[in-house]
Amino acid sequence: KAGVTQTPRYLIKTRGQQVTLSCSPISGHRSVSWYQQTPGQGLQFLFEYFSETQRNKGNFPGRFSGRQFSNSRSEMNVSTLELGDSALYLCASSPQYMNTEAFFGQGTRLTVV
Amino acid sequence: GESVGLHLPTLSVQEGDNSIINCAYSNSASDYFIWYKQESGKGPQFIIDIRSNMDKRQGQRVTVLLNKTVKHLSLQIAATQPGDSAVYFCAETDPPGGSQGNLIFGKGTKLSVKP
Numbered sequence: 001k002a003g004v005t006q007t008p009r010y011l012i013k014t015r016g017q018q019v020t021l022s023c024s025p026i027s028g029h030r031s032v033s034w035y036q037q038t039p040g041q042g043l044q045f046l047f048e049y050f051s052e053t054q055r056n057k058g059n060f061p062g063r064f065s066g067r068q069f070s071n072s073r074s075e076m077n078v079s080t081l082e083l084g085d086s087a088l089y090l091c092a093s094s095p096q097y098m099n100t101e102a103f104f105g106q107g108t109r110l111t112v113v
Numbered sequence: 114g115e116s117v118g119l120h121l122p123t124l125s126v127q128e129g130d131n132s133i134i135n136c137a138y139s140n141s142a143s144d145y146f147i148w149y150k151q152e153s154g155k156g157p158q159f160i161i162d163i164r165s166n167m168d169k170r171q172g173q174r175v176t177v178l179l180n181k182t183v184k185h186l187s188l189q190i191a192a193t194q195p196g197d198s199a200v201y202f203c204a205e206t207d208p209p210g211g212s213q214g215n216l217i218f219g220k221g222t223k224l225s226v227k228p
Binding site: 004006033035042043044045048056058090092101102103104105106107 | 147155156158159202204215216217220221
């Protein structure tokens, strides 16, 4: 069974640009969550999608958004990039949205210059 | 200015010894906990989970202990191997009983295994 796949693995963007990251969950998993990992803040929850609906959102500005498609694949978008958005963005999938184990992808390393 | 990096606690053990990694969680109502292992350049890897109606759960070479009285979790790794070297995170659900997607992660502990 293939794991969680995130693309691209690495990205370099310029301040002010926008970026879209993609996540394909494990087959059969319907919940996808996104996390930001930085050396200063650690792992922080961005948002979670289940059945194409955003179920939970963390404390991030509106520049961070996401969506989920009918095949459970998810994308997150960051607009008007700032230097502080440089981070490892991780996607996790799980079969359901209620207290079940979450499996992470390898992440997308975003660098904003 | 540049963000100060998290100062990760470090645990250094000899190969073959047992390791114990500790974690304090914040919400006494949390009902689901997970331990993750993150190797350099990779995403967190699920190790083991435990629900609040249990005190102990065992996996392959790993055991998680939950002490709800003092809001403490521990991960025990038996016969630690060099491949166990990584950063270990505990996570709890937020809100308790709510979506698994909203996990609150601890700062992590770096485990270093000496051959």
